[in-house]
Amino acid sequence: MASLIGSKVERKEDKKFLTGKGRYTADINLAHQTYAYFVRSTHARAKITNVDISKAKKAPGVIKIFTGDDIAREKIGGLIAGWKIVSQDGKDMKVPNHPPLAKDSVNYVGDHIAVVIAESLEEARNAAELVNVSYKILKAIVDTGNAMQSDTIHEGIDNNLCFDFILGDKKKTEESFSTADKIIKLDLRNNRLIPNAMEPRACIGDYNSSSDELTLYTTSQNPHLSRLVLSAFGGIHPEHKFRVVAPDVGGGFGSKIYAYAEDAVTAWASKKIERPVKWVAERSESFLSDCHGRDHITHVELAIKNDGKITGLKVDTIANIGAYASLFATVTPTYLYAPLILGLYDIPSAFINVKAVFTNTAPVDAYRGAGRPEATYLIERIVHKAANEIGMDQAEFRRKNFVDKFPHQQCLVHNIDSGDYKAHLDKALEISDYKNFKNRKSESAKNGKLRGIGFSTYIEACGIAPSAVVMSIGCGVGLWESAEVRFNATGNVSVFSGAHSHGQGHDTTFAQIVGDRLGVAIENIEVIHGDTDKGPFGMGTYGSRSLAVGGSAIAKACDKIIEKGKKVAAHMLEGKPEDIDFKDGDFILRSSNKKKTISEIAFACYLPGQFGDAKSPLPPGVEPGLKETSFYDPVNFSFPAGSHICEVEVDQNTGETKVVKYTAVDDFGTIINPMIVEGQVHGGIVQGIGQALYENSHYDDSGQLTTASYMDYTMPRADNFPQIKIDYTTTPATSNPLGSKGCGEAGAIAAPPAVMNAVIDAIGTDVSMPATAEKVWSAIKKNGYKKAAA
Amino acid sequence: MVKVNLKVNKKSISKEVSDNTLLSDFLREKLLLTGTHVGCDTSQCGACVVHLNGQSVKSCTTLVADCEGSEITTIEGLAENGKMHVMQQSFKKHHGLQCGFCTPGMVMSAVDLLQKNKKPNEQEIRDWLEGNICRCTGYQNIVAAVKDAASKL
Numbered sequence: 003m004a005s006l007i008g009s010k011v012e013r014k015e016d017k018k019f020l021t022g023k024g025r026y027t028a029d030i031n032l033a034h035q036t037y038a039y040f041v042r043s044t045h046a047r048a049k050i051t052n053v054d055i056s057k058a059k060k061a062p063g064v065i066k067i068f069t070g071d072d073i074a075r076e077k078i079g080g081l082i083a084g085w086k087i088v089s090q091d092g093k094d095m096k097v098p099n100h101p102p103l104a105k106d107s108v109n110y111v112g113d114h115i116a117v118v119i120a121e122s123l124e125e126a127r128n129a130a131e132l133v134n135v136s137y138k139i140l141k142a143i144v145d146t147g148n149a150m151q152s153d154t155i156h157e158g159i160d161n162n163l164c165f166d167f168i169l170g171d172k173k174k175t176e177e178s179f180s181t182a183d184k185i186i187k188l189d190l191r192n193n194r195l196i197p198n199a200m201e202p203r204a205c206i207g208d209y210n211s212s213s214d215e216l217t218l219y220t221t222s223q224n225p226h227l228s229r230l231v232l233s234a235f236g237g238i239h240p241e242h243k244f245r246v247v248a249p250d251v252g253g254g255f256g257s258k259i260y261a262y263a264e265d266a267v268t269a270w271a272s273k274k275i276e277r278p279v280k281w282v283a284e285r286s287e288s289f290l291s292d293c294h295g296r297d298h299i300t301h302v303e304l305a306i307k308n309d310g311k312i313t314g315l316k317v318d319t320i321a322n323i324g325a326y327a328s329l330f331a332t333v334t335p336t337y338l339y340a341p342l343i344l345g346l347y348d349i350p351s352a353f354i355n356v357k358a359v360f361t362n363t364a365p366v367d368a369y370r371g372a373g374r375p376e377a378t379y380l381i382e383r384i385v386h387k388a389a390n391e392i393g394m395d396q397a398e399f400r401r402k403n404f405v406d407k408f409p410h411q412q413c414l415v416h417n418i419d420s421g422d423y424k425a426h427l428d429k430a431l432e433i434s435d436y437k438n439f440k441n442r443k444s445e446s447a448k449n450g451k452l453r454g455i456g457f458s459t460y461i462e463a464c465g466i467a468p469s470a471v472v473m474s475i476g477c478g479v480g481l482w483e484s485a486e487v488r489f490n491a492t493g494n495v496s497v498f499s500g501a502h503s504h505g506q507g508h509d510t511t512f513a514q515i516v517g518d519r520l521g522v523a524i525e526n527i528e529v530i531h532g533d534t535d536k537g538p539f540g541m542g543t544y545g546s547r548s549l550a551v552g553g554s555a556i557a558k559a560c561d562k563i564i565e566k567g568k569k570v571a572a573h574m575l576e577g578k579p580e581d582i583d584f585k586d587g588d589f590i591l592r593s594s595n596k597k598k599t600i601s602e603i604a605f606a607c608y609l610p611g612q613f614g615d616a617k618s619p620l621p622p623g624v625e626p627g628l629k630e631t632s633f634y635d636p637v638n639f640s641f642p643a644g645s646h647i648c649e650v651e652v653d654q655n656t657g658e659t660k661v662v663k664y665t666a667v668d669d670f671g672t673i674i675n676p677m678i679v680e681g682q683v684h685g686g687i688v689q690g691i692g693q694a695l696y697e698n699s700h701y702d703d704s705g706q707l708t709t710a711s712y713m714d715y716t717m718p719r720a721d722n723f724p725q726i727k728i729d730y731t732t733t734p735a736t737s738n739p740l741g742s743k744g745c746g747e748a749g750a751i752a753a754p755p756a757v758m759n760a761v762i763d764a765i766g767t768d769v770s771m772p773a774t775a776e777k778v779w780s781a782i783k784k785n786g787y788k789k790a791a792a
Numbered sequence: 793m794v795k796v797n798l799k800v801n802k803k804s805i806s807k808e809v810s811d812n813t814l815l816s817d818f819l820r821e822k823l824l825l826t827g828t829h830v831g832c833d834t835s836q837c838g839a840c841v842v843h844l845n846g847q848s849v850k851s852c853t854t855l856v857a858d859c860e861g862s863e864i865t866t867i868e869g870l871a872e873n874g875k876m877h878v879m880q881q882s883f884k885k886h887h888g889l890q891c892g893f894c895t896p897g898m899v900m901s902a903v904d905l906l907q908k909n910k911k912p913n914e915q916e917i918r919d920w921l922e923g924n925i926c927r928c929t930g931y932q933n934i935v936a937a938v939k940d941a942a943s944k945l
Binding site for chain 2: 020021255684
C-alpha cells in the first residue's frame, strides 16, 4: 500500500464549497430569529455622557436595546488578555477593563456602545440610527511613536504603557558592540494591517430556556477556547451548558482567534430575550473592529566584524496594541517576536526591548505570522544593509552567519532542533538563476525599468506550544491539542480534532495521517471539528500548530488504537500481543503469518462474543469499543525555515513596483500533502507581498480609520503577481511524531523583507512599507536613483 | 413592493419584494440559496457573483426589481445532474480554493470569462479575475484551474 504521507490527495472538503453547499455562520437561520445591529463609537476617544434610546426603542420591529449599563448591571465580564507579560521593573503588565459594551468611555472608532435587536436586520439598522449618543470628545492618541508622551487613555496606566519588556543579555551585547568593527543602524516601521478574511465575522446566540442550554454559532478558529473565555471570564453561561459551534469558516489569519464583543453580546442577549440573536458584520465593521495586525516602530543595530561575522544585535521596539489588550496581543510583540529576531544566524549576543502602548485605534493582535513577520522584517532588512555596507554578496553574508550545527541553543530562548539552512539557500539560488541576475537587470534597464533583487532567509517558531514552557512565561492556558479517533463497528473511522480548519484542508491532511497509520481507505475516514459538543476540548488553530500539535495528537491516538488492536488480535489469532505486527491495516501474528484486518478487530471490539459464524470474544480485561483519545503536548516548538528570493522592476517615472520573479524554498519538515502546502505558501507569500507593496491601515490625526473599505485598503489581486516558484528541502522536526514543522505562516513571514530588499536594491534608497508607487517615486525624487550593483 | 417573475437555476420564481431588495439578499434570504456570498459592502470583492442572463454580475449591487423576466444562475445551478461543471472540477484538481468563501463568485466569474474568451492567456485570466478577491490562495492555483478548464471546454 502506497504511503499517504507526502501524497497529493485532492481535498475531501472541496465539493461542498464548489457547489455552494458550504455552511458558514451567516448561512444559518434559526426559527424565531432576531437581528442585532451594533451602535458604534464615531469618535476615537470620548467620554460617554448619555445614551438616549427613547426614540430607537419605539422604532418599528425593535425588540430590545442593550447598553453598557445593562452589561455592567449584570456583571458581564470584560474581554481578556490571555498572556501576562512582566515588565523589566518586575511589575505585571497593565491592562484596562474591556467591557463588551462601553459604559463610560469609548476608545476607538468602532468601539461598541449599544446593540439594537429587532425583527429584521433593516429594522435593527434603522433603529440604531435613532440611538442618540452624547459624547465629550477628547483628543485622540493615534501615533505609535508618540503614544507614551501623550495624554493617558486609561486611568492608572501611565504613559499609555502596557508593559516594558526586555529579553537578552544587555552587558554581553554592549561588549559586542564595543568591540565591533562596524555598527549598522536602521529605523523601521512595520505597517499596520487589517487581516481581511473574506468571510466577515458573524455570530448567532441561541438560548433554550427550558433546558438552560446556550449555543453560540460563531466564526471562530477555536470554539473551545472561545467558550472557555466567554464562560470563565465573561460569565456568560456555565461551560457544561454552553455549546460553541464554528461551522465552515471563511478564513481567519488570526483575526478569528478572539472571542469578540459581538460574541459575548449576542450570546448573552439571546438569554435575555429568549430568542436567537444573529449578527453578521458588514465589511466596514470588519475593518473597524476586527483585530488589526503589526504596527511596530523599531530602531535596530547590528554589530559586525570586518569579515562579515555578526556579533551582536540591539533592538528597541514600540508596539501599538490599540485601545485594549486583546487575547494574544501581549505575547505577539514579545515571545512570538523578540526571540525570533536572531533569524537563521548564529548571533552570540542580543538585547531586545519592547514597549507596548495603548492608542485610540482598534485592538492589534496576532495576524498571520504574529510577531515573526515583524522579527524577520528587522533582521532581514538590517542583514541586507550590513552586507551592502561591507561589500559582501547577500548570499555569502548570510551563509557566513548561518547556524550550521543542530541542535542549536540560541542566545535568547529557542533551542533549534533541526535545519539545513545552506541547503535551502543554495536551492533557491539555483532555481532563481541568481548568477544571471545582472543580465536580467540590464534587460530591464533597456526597457527603462530599475530591477532589484532581495533575499529573505527566515525562521519561525511554530507548533505552538509546549505548555510547561508557555505557562512559565505568562500564558493563561496550556497549548496542547486533543484528538479522538473513533472506529465505528462497520470499520470506518470518525476523527475528532480540537484544531479547526478554515481553509487549511484538515479534513484531508488529517485523514491522510489516519489512513497512513491505520491502513484505512481515506474515503472511510471523516474528520470532525468545530463543535464543542462533539470532540474533546481543543485549543484551536493558529501559529501553524494544527499539524505539528493537532496532527501529532491524532497520530498518538492512532497508536493507542493499534496498541489495543494488538491485544484483541493476539487473542483471536491465539498469540501474544508482543508477537503481533501491524502493517497496512493488518494485524499479523509473526509465528503463523495469520492475520486479522483492522476492520475485523473493530467489529470484534463492538460485538464481543459469538453470533453465528462470527467469533470475536475479547481477551479478559479488555473493554469493548475501539476509540482512543490523545492530548498531545509538544516537547518543543518546531522551527520551519527557508530562503525566499524576490526580483522587482520599478518604473522610475511612476514609482510603480512589480514583483517579476519570486522563488521560495522552504523546509517544513515532513510534508503530508504537498498540494495543500503549496497553496498555503502561495497564499502566505501573496499576503506578504501585499504588506510590502499595497496594504496599509491608516488612521488620521482624529483617529478616524481612513482605510475602511476595499476602495481605500488595497488588497492584493490576481493581476498583481507573477508565477511564484516554490520548492522544498526537508529536515524532519525531532520534537513531534510526524516530523512536521508547520507551513501556514511562512509566506507572510518571509515575503515582506524579500520584496523590500529588492525594492531598495532597485532604487538604491530606503523606503517604508507599503512601497506604493507614490512613496517609491518620492523616494527616488528625494534621494536620486543611486546606481546600486550594476 | 413589486412583484418579480424570474428564473433562478432554471426554476420559475414569482415573488413580491421591496423595491430596495438586493439580488444577493433575495437569493440568500428568500430562496435560501446561500452559496452566493457577501464579502463586502462596496461591490469590490466579487464573492457574490452570479450570472444574469448569462453574464456575470455582482449580485450585491443588483436590485431584484430590475431582474424582471431574467434568468439567473447561481453556484448551486452550475453542476448538471450531480456532475460538477468543468470549472468546478478544475478548481478541485488544482487546489484553487481553500476556505471556500470567495469560491462561488470566483467560479462564476471564471465561467463567464471562458464564454467570452475561449483560450485566455495567463495575463488575461489574471486581469479578468481582478474583480474577485481571494485572501487564501494567492491566486496561482486559481489561474491554473481556469487554464485547465479552458483546455477542456
